[in-house]
Amino acid sequence: MIYPLIKGLATTLKHCVSKPITLQYPEEKRQVYPRFRGHPELQVDEDGRLKCVACTLCMTVCPSRAITKITPAEGPNHEKYPAEFVIDLTRCIFCGFCQEACPKGAIALNNKYELAQYDKRVLIYDLEKLRAKA
Amino acid sequence: MINLTIDGKALQVKKGKTILEAALENGIHIPHLCYHPAIKAIGSCRICVVEVKPGPPRPQPACTTPVAEGMEVITQSERLQDLRRELVKFILVNHPLDCPWCDKAGECLLQDLTHELGIDVVDYEAVKVPPHIDYESRLIERYATRCVTCGRCVRVCRDRVGASAINFENRGYFTELGCGHVPLECEFCGTCIDICPVGALINKLFKYTARSWELTKTKTVCPYCGGGCNYEVHTKNGRIHRVRSQGSLLLCGRGRFGFGVVEAPERLHQPLIKKDGQLVEAPWDEALDYAARGLKEVIDNAGPEALYGIGSPRATNEANYLFQKFIRAGLGHNNLDSPARYNFARALAGIAAVFGTAQVSGVALESVKKGVYQSPWEVQEEAKGSGFPFVLGNTQHLSHADVILVIGADVTPEMPTYGWRIMDALKNENFRLVVANPRKTKFDRYANLKLRYQPGSERLLLIGLMEAVLEAQPGYTPHLEAAGFEDFKKTLLKTSDNATAVADLFLLIGQTCNKGSALYPIAEKNNSRGVCDVGVMPNYLPGYQSLAEDGGAFAKLWGKPVSEKPGVTLGEMLDQLENNEPEAPRALYVLGGDLVRLLPNRARTERLLQKVRFMVVQDAFLTDTARLADVVLPVAIHAELEGTYTSTDGRLGCLQAALSPNGTRPDWQIITELSQRLGYPMKYGSATAIFAEMAQLMPIWAGIREGHRWPHKKISVSLQGKFVPFPTEISIPGEGKYTLIVGKTLAHSGSYTTHAHGSQTIMPGAALKINPADAQVLKVQEGEPVKISSNQGEITVPIAMTVELPRGVVFLADHFSDTPANLLTSNSNLCRVQLQKG
Ligand code: SF4
Ligand code: SF4
Ligand code: SF4
Ligand code: SF4
Ligand code: SF4
Ligand code: FES
Numbered sequence: 001m002i003y004p005l006i007k008g009l010a011t012t013l014k015h016c017v018s019k020p021i022t023l024q025y026p027e028e029k030r031q032v033y034p035r036f037r038g039h040p041e042l043q044v045d046e047d048g049r050l051k052c053v054a055c056t057l058c059m060t061v062c063p064s065r066a067i068t069k070i071t072p073a074e075g076p077n078h079e080k081y082p083a084e085f086v087i088d089l090t091r092c093i094f095c096g097f098c099q100e101a102c103p104k105g106a107i108a109l110n111n112k113y114e115l116a117q118y119d120k121r122v123l124i125y126d127l128e129k130l131r132a133k134a
Numbered sequence: 135m136i137n138l139t140i141d142g143k144a145l146q147v148k149k150g151k152t153i154l155e156a157a158l159e160n161g162i163h164i165p166h167l168c169y170h171p172a173i174k175a176i177g178s179c180r181i182c183v184v185e186v187k188p189g190p191p192r193p194q195p196a197c198t199t200p201v202a203e204g205m206e207v208i209t210q211s212e213r214l215q216d217l218r219r220e221l222v223k224f225i226l227v228n229h230p231l232d233c234p235w236c237d238k239a240g241e242c243l244l245q246d247l248t249h250e251l252g253i254d255v256v257d258y259e260a261v262k263v264p265p266h267i268d269y270e271s272r273l274i275e276r277y278a279t280r281c282v283t284c285g286r287c288v289r290v291c292r293d294r295v296g297a298s299a300i301n302f303e304n305r306g307y308f309t310e311l312g313c314g315h316v317p318l319e320c321e322f323c324g325t326c327i328d329i330c331p332v333g334a335l336i337n338k339l340f341k342y343t344a345r346s347w348e349l350t351k352t353k354t355v356c357p358y359c360g361g362g363c364n365y366e367v368h369t370k371n372g373r374i375h376r377v378r379s380q381g382s383l384l385l386c387g388r389g390r391f392g393f394g395v396v397e398a399p400e401r402l403h404q405p406l407i408k409k410d411g412q413l414v415e416a417p418w419d420e421a422l423d424y425a426a427r428g429l430k431e432v433i434d435n436a437g438p439e440a441l442y443g444i445g446s447p448r449a450t451n452e453a454n455y456l457f458q459k460f461i462r463a464g465l466g467h468n469n470l471d472s473p474a475r476y477n478f479a480r481a482l483a484g485i486a487a488v489f490g491t492a493q494v495s496g497v498a499l500e501s502v503k504k505g506v507y508q509s510p511w512e513v514q515e516e517a518k519g520s521g522f523p524f525v526l527g528n529t530q531h532l533s534h535a536d537v538i539l540v541i542g543a544d545v546t547p548e549m550p551t552y553g554w555r556i557m558d559a560l561k562n563e564n565f566r567l568v569v570a571n572p573r574k575t576k577f578d579r580y581a582n583l584k585l586r587y588q589p590g591s592e593r594l595l596l597i598g599l600m601e602a603v604l605e606a607q608p609g610y611t612p613h614l615e616a617a618g619f620e621d622f623k624k625t626l627l628k629t630s631d632n633a634t635a636v637a638d639l640f641l642l643i644g645q646t647c648n649k650g651s652a653l654y655p656i657a658e659k660n661n662s663r664g665v666c667d668v669g670v671m672p673n674y675l676p677g678y679q680s681l682a683e684d685g686g687a688f689a690k691l692w693g694k695p696v697s698e699k700p701g702v703t704l705g706e707m708l709d710q711l712e713n714n715e716p717e718a719p720r721a722l723y724v725l726g727g728d729l730v731r732l733l734p735n736r737a738r739t740e741r742l743l744q745k746v747r748f749m750v751v752q753d754a755f756l757t758d759t760a761r762l763a764d765v766v767l768p769v770a771i772h773a774e775l776e777g778t779y780t781s782t783d784g785r786l787g788c789l790q791a792a793l794s795p796n797g798t799r800p801d802w803q804i805i806t807e808l809s810q811r812l813g814y815p816m817k818y819g820s821a822t823a824i825f826a827e828m829a830q831l832m833p834i835w836a837g838i839r840e841g842h843r844w845p846h847k848k849i850s851v852s853l854q855g856k857f858v859p860f861p862t863e864i865s866i867p868g869e870g871k872y873t874l875i876v877g878k879t880l881a882h883s884g885s886y887t888t889h890a891h892g893s894q895t896i897m898p899g900a901a902l903k904i905n906p907a908d909a910q911v912l913k914v915q916e917g918e919p920v921k922i923s924s925n926q927g928e929i930t931v932p933i934a935m936t937v938e939l940p941r942g943v944v945f946l947a948d949h950f951s952d953t954p955a956n957l958l959t960s961n962s963n964l965c966r967v968q969l970q971k972g
Contacts, residue, residue, distance in 0.1 A: 055234035056345050072342045078269055080235040080342050103234045 037094045038112040039125075040087060041132040043105060050131065051106035054082040058098035058107050066091035067098065068124075085130055089115060089123040108132075138205040147201055154182055154196040157209065164209045165218055165247055168284035169197040170329055172382045173293060179284055181218050181247065184209050193217060219251045226256045228263050230279045238333030240346035244282060266310060271318035272895050273338050273391055274327060278310045281334035287311065287326035294384060296546070296557045296576065297321045321546070321880055322387040322896045329383050339391060339892050340376040344368075349375060355779050355787030356389040357448065357772050358883035360478075360657025361529075361551030362781025363389055364841070367773045367792045373397065374773060374793070386550035388883045391892030395772055396793065398889035400755055402768035403797035413756070413766060418799070425765040426811035428748040432721040433465070433812070442707055442719035443470035445670030446726030446752075446801075447478070447659035448886070449769075450777030450789065452824040453801035454661070455668040455676060456816065457725050460805055462669075463692040464814030468681060468701035469719065472670045473727040475704045476734075478662035478782075479671065481655040484633020485522040488641055488855045492521040492678040494845070497836035506822040507778055507788050509829040509844075511836035519849040523678070523834070525640065527652025528843060529783040533558035535650035539568045539599075541636060542592050544575040547880040549656045549782065553577070559650075570595055572875065573945060574938040589873045589943055590864045590964050596635040600642055613645045615854040622857035634860045641855040657782035659884065664780035667835075667844075668828060672701030677832035687831060694814075708733075711742040721748040723808075725801060726769065728757035731885055731951065734959040735926055752804055755889065758951070767804050770795035777802070777821040784843040867959075868924045868966035872908070875945045876956065876963040882949040900953040901934035903945040904969075909935050912969055919972035922946070924965050927957040930972040944969070 023030055032038075040058075043051045054072035066088050073083035099108045110132070117123055135146050140153070140162050147156040152175065157164050166182040169175050177198035184196045185208040193214060196207075208214070225244065233239045266278040283302065288311070292298045299320030303312040311334065313320070327335045349368035356363040356377075363386075365379045374393045379385045405421030406413040416424070432440050443461040445454045454472075461470045472479070486492075496517035504510050532538070532555035546553040553576070559565045560580055569577050570585035570592075578584050587595045604610055604623060612619065622638070637653065645651045657663050669676035675684055675696065685696035702710065702717075710718035722743070733739045743749065743762050751763035760766045773792040777800070780786060802824060806816045818824050829835055837846035845851075866873060881897035882888060902920060914920050914933055921930045922944075931946065931953045939945055944967070948955040959965045 053235045054342070055239070056348070057234070060345075060347065074342050078267075 032111050032113065034111070036111050036113070037096050038110040039089055039092060039094065039115065040098050040107050040130070041110045042085060042127070042130045043108055043132050050081060050127075051104050052082050052085065052102075053080050053104055053106070055080075055103065057101045057103065061097045061101040063095060063097060064091045064093050066093070082127065085127045087125050087130060089125055090120050136201050136203050136205075138201050138203070138207065140207040141209055149201075151201050152197055153184060153186070153194075153199050153201055153205075153207055156201050157196065157207075162209060164196050165250060166197060167243055167247065167282065167331055168286060170286050170290075170331075170383075172329065172384070173286060173289040176285060176289070179221065179282070181221050183214055183217055185211060185214065215251060218247075219253055222247050222251055222253060223256050223258060225282050226253065227258050227260045228279070229282075230265070232277075232280060232333070235342070236280065236333035237336055237341055238280075238330075238346070242333060243331035260307070263308060263310075268317065273322055273387075273892065274318055274324065275336040275338055275341065276311060276318070277334050277336065278312075279334075280332050281311050282332055283309045283311070284331060286329045286331065287335060290325050290329045290383070291320075293561075294382070294554060294557055295321060295323055295325055296553060296580070297323070300326065322391065323385065323550075324387060324390040325383050325385065328378055337376060337390075339394075344370045344375045350792070352773065352790050352792035354773055354775075354789045354792065355660070356385070357395075357660045357779075358388045358392060358887065359386075359549060359551075360660060360662050360782035361386075361549055362660070362779060362783075362785050362787045363551065364787060365389060367393065369773070369792050372793060382554075384550075384554055386546075387881060387896055388887050388893055391896065392883065392887040392890040393772065394890035394892050395754075395886060396774065398755070400889055401798075402754060402756060402766065405768060406756070406760075406763075406766040408764045413761070413763075421765055421767060422804075422807050422811060425750045425767070426808055428764055429721055429723065429750065429808070430812060432748050436720045438465035439467045439469055439717070440720040441465060441469070442722050443670075444704065444722060444724045444727060444729070445470060445472035445665050446724075447472055447474045447657075447662040447665045448726050448771075449661065449665070449801045450775060450821065451661065451664045451668050451780060451828065452777040452821045453725065453805065454665045454670045455828040456802050456805045456809075456818075456824055457723075458669045458676070459692060459816065460809045460814065461723075462675075462688070462696055463694040464809050464812060464816075466694065467697050468672050468699065469707070470670055470701060471672050471704040471707070472665045472725075473704065473729065473732055474659070474662045474665050474670075476732075478655060478657050478659075479666050480631065481633040482522060482666055484631055484635075485525060485637045485653060485655070487634050487858045488637035489522040489525050489853060490520060490855070491680070492519075492523045492834055494519040494834045494836065494849060496849075497833050499830070499833075505839070507786065507825055508839040509832070509835045509837055510826070511829070511833050513837040513846045513848045517836070517846075517849040518852060519834075519845050520852050520854065521678075523784070523845050524849075524851045524853055525637075525644070525646065525653050527650065527654045527783060529555055529654070529781070529785075531650040531652070532556065532654060533562075533650065534648075535559055536564065536648075537566045537568065539570070540577060541570050541596070542572075542632070543656055544571065544573065544877065546576045547878050548658070549654075550880070551782075552654060552656075556580070572940065572943055586940065589875055590866050590962075592632045593635045593860060593864065596632075596639050600639055603643055612642050613647075614641055615852075616641050617854065617856035619857060622859065625859050631860065634858050637855070638857055638860070641857060646851065646853055655782065658878070660781075661779045663782050663784065664778070667780055667784075668832075672703055675831075676828060677834040679832075679834075691827065691831060708739065708742050711745050712738070714745075719746060722746050722750070724749065724751045724753075724759060724763070725805075726751075726753050728753070728759045728885060730758035730762070731954060731956065732948075734956055734961050734963065736954055736956040736959075737927055738960075739956075750808075752801055754798070757885070758954075768798040769804065770798045770800045774798070775800055778825060781843075784845070786838050786840055786842060786844075788840045866964050866966055867961060868926075870924065870966040870968040871942065872967050872969055873943050874922065874924070874955075874958060874965050874967045875943065876948045876959055876965075877945060879947045879949065882947070885949050885951060888949050888951065897947075897949075900931050900947050900950045900955070902931045902969075903936050903939055904933050905937065905939045905941045905943075906935040908941055908944070908969075909933055912971055914971050921970045921972040922958060922967050923970070924958040924960075924967045926960050926965070929953050929955070929957055 183193035
């Protein structure tokens with residue numbers, strides 16, 4: 001009769017001293033797996049230049065029309081680059097198709113998942129906000 | 135007909151076709167690369183190989199092997215695919231991985247082939263070829279690295295365009311497309327860009343602006359010359375990015391690179407009205423009310439005849455039809471004309487003098503409702519026609535001619551469509567080309583006989599030709615039924631214009647029973663023919679119907695009687711103004727066309743237009759004529775329009791709108807608004823409704839529909855002509871040592887394309903073309919200015935030396951507003967001038 005009670009208490013006591021599972025979010029952040037799909041970002045090369053050549057394949061493949069604008073332009077050495085690049089993260093479904101379609105490895109999903117905002121407009125990312133931090 | 139099987143499918147095809155053509159016609163796909171239907175096949179890439187039985191054991195190129203009776207063709211087999219795969223790999227050895235930024239991606243044949251043949255690695259290696267890229271040439275960039283040396287561009291430029299501007303340099307593996315290590319200097323037609331199967335030739339106006347799959351394609355008609363080329367405008371986000379002709383791919387540079395007119399910053403988007411001597415912007419309603427009030431005042435004071443109407447060879451058939459309806463039915467007179475009076479209408483009048491007016495019988499109004507842009511008149515078995523429209527040629531038949539005589543025209547700039555057909559005709563070895571021109575022109579290169587005459591002396595040359603015909607064959611009689619032949623023979627030597635003389639010559643030698651035997655006048659503007667066809671003429675109702683006899687049908691439909699009294703021509707109207715005659719108009723309604731810029735003797739036109747009390751101008755730009763107006767109403771143009779144009783050979787081209795008019799309005803809507811305010815309401819829902827009414831009133835258009843020409847081919851023609859004598863004296867106005875020819879160039883269409891970035895890149899400004907020996911006498915160097923003075927005025931322009939011109943003759947293009955050539959002329963495009971180092 002008493003034995004089950006002691007067993008239960010033991011479990012309780014054991015958990016009292018073990019490491020807690022609950023994270024103290026937002027003070028503590030959840031570590032995600034490297035392949036976790038966060039929001040898309042524009043990659044840069046060693047010199048800090050955008051890798052994107054404005055081929056618009058990501059925009060073409062995006063199933064939710066989240067990539068709303070890529071304005072191509074010609075650089076001084078006749079290279080093609082995006083003068084404007086806009087992704088509407090409120091539409092993005094984090095599918096990673098853009099990353100897969102990109103022939104230059106210029107767009108990739110990061111691990112960020114904190115995207116809640118009071119104002120949706122903040123989630124419309126332009127070129128500067130999309131540029132991956134080195 | 136030949137019977138053969140392709141992949142087991144039994145087919146019947148015409149003799150002389152190749153296996154590839156037979157397959158493509160029947161929806162069987164054979165991979166190919168160097169073949170294009172617009173040019174002759176040369177069988178160089180070998181990707182189209184097929185197995186043929188009976189035949190040699192090795193595979194044969196489908197694009198050059200003609201079909202034969204009982205042939206069995208296999209297009210797909212392991213062996214063939216292997217061969218094709220290896221061939222494409224050879225091409226890929228040195229091909230850059232540019233697809234992400236190559237404009238051809240998505241419509242690239244090499245991409246398609248690589249995909250179709252499943253090539254994922256290229257297991258060959260070869261020395262690298264230096265990447266030669268030409269960024270410098272105007273409008274066209276060349277990427278030798280992407281070239282697959284198919285030779286399509288070389289062939290189309292040489293055989294169809296006739297420019298031979300590009301060719302291969304070096305040999306074998308190092309073969310490269312080039313033009314002699316200098317930037318490209320050519321006609322800039324851009325045909326090579328579109329025929330290139332890969333992205334080796336890039337349109338600079340299109341470069342990097344859009345990807346091929348993002349474009350919306352809308353079929354419409356080129357708004358520049360009377361060639362009436364159908365093309366597609368490719369738009370994205372409400373902007374045109376390129377235009378392209380499906381099928382033959384041929385367009386001239388104006389058509390291909392001139393679309394920037396639509397977006398020109400100088401375009402008007404708001405109506406302008408005159409306030410205190412200044413043109414100021416006003417909302418549409420206010421401007422229309424103001425225009426109506428001004429016109430009404432003149433009509434009330436001086437009668438409706440005091441309002442003269444000037445139609446436009448640029449506007450659609452519908453707008454011009456409605457315009458003449460407004461003048462004829464709304465105002466009840468025939469005082470209207472168009473600037474085509476100075477060129478196309480003059481040619482028609484000359485031809486009509488010899489071959490008579492247009493007549494057609496045996497066509498019946500169909501009761502069943504026809505589709506849009508189709509004539510409700512049906513051509514019946516017994517349909518007959520006569521008169522001048524039946525001697526006007528079908529452009530497509532020009533290539534069947536045995537002899538082409540070009541008189542005075544610089545064919546390619548003035549009418550590129552004729553030029554392409556002459557190139558086609560040259561493939562026939564019995565064909566002979568005679569080019570008569572005071573200047574050396576492009577077709578001199580291909581001519582069997584070149585005739586150089588003094589400017590303005592066309593008629594003497596024509597008399598000489600006619601005499602030669604008569605002398606060479608005593609007892610010669612014309613093939614056509616011709617009246618007055620004996621008299622004409624006698625007076626030929628002793629004896630109002632060039633068109634009559636050409637028509638006489640045609641009456642003498644023409645054989646209209648043969649394909650291509652016809653007269654081919656040049657229509658300078660896109661709708662020069664249409665504006666005449668739909669009755670913007672003081673002496674004809676739409677369809678060249680007589681004012682005196684055919685007015686009944688019009689009166690019935692319009693609900694107003696049609697005056698039988700012919701109006702005055704544009705020239706006569708200006709004379710009336712000059713002489714302050716009481717009949718001189720007090721108000722002008724100008725549907726477009728910059729009279730000040732385009733009519734000879736600019737100063738006079740300007741002075742006379744200022745005499746008019748009230749002037750309403752509809753135009754897309756604030757032209758020199760519009761500046762004199764009291765109201766300027768901005769119109770929709772180019773890809774903003776719906777309606778129809780008629781090409782120089784009578785073919786109906788249908789426009790579709792691809793862009794929003796952006797504040798402007800189509801001409802026809804403005805006309806209905808004004809007409810409504812002046813008490814003659816005309817209500818139409820769309821351009822098609824206007825077309826339906828117009829076509830119903832024009833039996834001569836029987837059978838016309840999109841892409842088809844009038845007169846209809848089923849109408850049996852009975853042609854008679856009568857020889858009309860013409861004066862032979864030639865006089866060129868003015869004094870001076872030099873004869874100035876004012877003319878057209880290939881880069882521009884009137885002043886219109888000077889607003890287009892692309893066309894301005896090809897030709898940014900005017901230069902006086904002059905023989906180097908003359909330049910030496912004047913002591914001016916290439917590019918230095920000279921002062922040209924005639925007894926009308928003077929302008930200063932830089933010179934460009936060329937042996938195209940004989941000594942004593944100079945040439946100036948009339949497109950540019952800063953060097954208005956018509957400041958010098960007095961009654962034609964010829965005048966005598968003095969030159970002086972400027
Ligand atoms: S992750 Fe998917 S939805 Fe988001 S931008 Fe890329 S393709 Fe579009
Ligand atoms: S030519 Fe074709 S294959 Fe070559 S880079 Fe351009 S799109 Fe790619
Ligand atoms: S633009 Fe026309 S003329 Fe010039 S190279 Fe190309 S095809 Fe020849
Ligand atoms: S430039 Fe284009 S069309 Fe010309 S040879 Fe090269 S691949 Fe062929
Ligand atoms: S300007 Fe004339 S020839 Fe050139 S594309 Fe237009 S219609 Fe054709
Ligand atoms: S397409 Fe036949 S050989 Fe090139």
